[in-house]
Amino acid sequence: MVAEKQSKSAVQSLDRAFALLNIIAAAPDGIALGVLAQKAGLAPSTTHRLLGALEGQGVVEFDGQGGVWQIGLAAFQIGAGFIQRRDFIAAARAPMRQLMQDAGETVNLAILHQHRVVFVAQIECEEVMRMAVKIGSIGPLHASAVGKAMLAFLSPELAAQLIKRLNFPKLTAKTLPDNVSFENELQKVRDQGFALDDEEQSRGLRCIAAPVFNEYAEPVCAISISGPTVRVTADRTGQLSALVQAAADRVTQQLGGKKPN
Incomplete structure (x- = not known):
């Protein structure tokens, strides 16, 4: 006792x-x-x-x-030990910097932690009006491009477990409200290969993300660009998503990973 x-x-x-x-x-x-x-x-x-x-x-x-x-x-x-264990952070540095230069927007790298996303690296653009997150900060899984990009390519069993833990708090008028709309969104991500946060987390902010895969075709992190909607316009989504996917694919290749069939 x-x-x-x-x-x-x-x-x-x-x-x-x-x-x-x-x-x-x-x-x-x-x-x-x-x-x-x-x-x-x-x-x-x-x-x-x-x-x-x-x-x-x-x-x-x-x-x-x-x-x-x-x-x-x-x-x-202790934190450095985590970074060393996560080889993808070092592998992503050069592609992230190139993406920032090509897209002209801030580039983020995030991982999944339980039912949230954690930002582990960032390269800020030079624009006066830009997004900046503190390394180690946590974001909502249901309203982030990086979260959707990773969740869409997890095994169905693991994805279902994580989705059950979401309560879908409404952050803006565009936040996805429930499981049905969210799962439909994840299917769209799988079809097109990238995820979009269209002012779902913050008004006036748009993000585009693509996953990085390991040798088992499992998502280990996601790369994204984020910026104000006046610059990251709907008309530029096709061009910018291609840049983001190319950067993510480059990191996947450097890690010896492979994309799902």
Whole structure:
């Protein structure tokens, strides 16, 4: 009984420590102890104790001059380990840069994580009005071109599992509202080879994405371009989608992957 209580206490401390780490990661200029404790819903003394443990592991650092807590070097090293494991990020760099130059728009690289998408790389265009997402940020699966591009080519069983978890929150007037419309959209993606977010996530923003495949013809990530609808117009969809698909195909080839039949 005592061991069980100790185990639950350890898990709770670990959950709280990771919550603190996520809050600190979202504060690029650092965050004061009091503000951090308030955001985490913890007592300052508890917060300080957990920060001490995290600091001991090097994942957070205290800036005495600014009086704030920041992400430490060890956290970066952990993240770098993830990037090294994901060879497609390195393989995608050159095609992404070429795509940005050819399309003139910001290029993104995203992966699937549970029932959401996570952006893992980005090359911004030089336009004043452009889209920018923070690396590591999460996007909705049902209203993103990258999400639809990957989901459309998953196995039917896995795709069905993910779709069951979607509740289709309405983000704009164009957001797909339910399973039927979403599955019809995925079939369209399979037929044409690319996915479109036509102001479904944000008004005035249009995105075009295509999947990257591994050696088993499974989608491992998706490349997209995104920009304002005044530049990424409906008339340019054919031209831009061809550029996006070519970039995704190039990464697939570099990884030794293959497209589905």
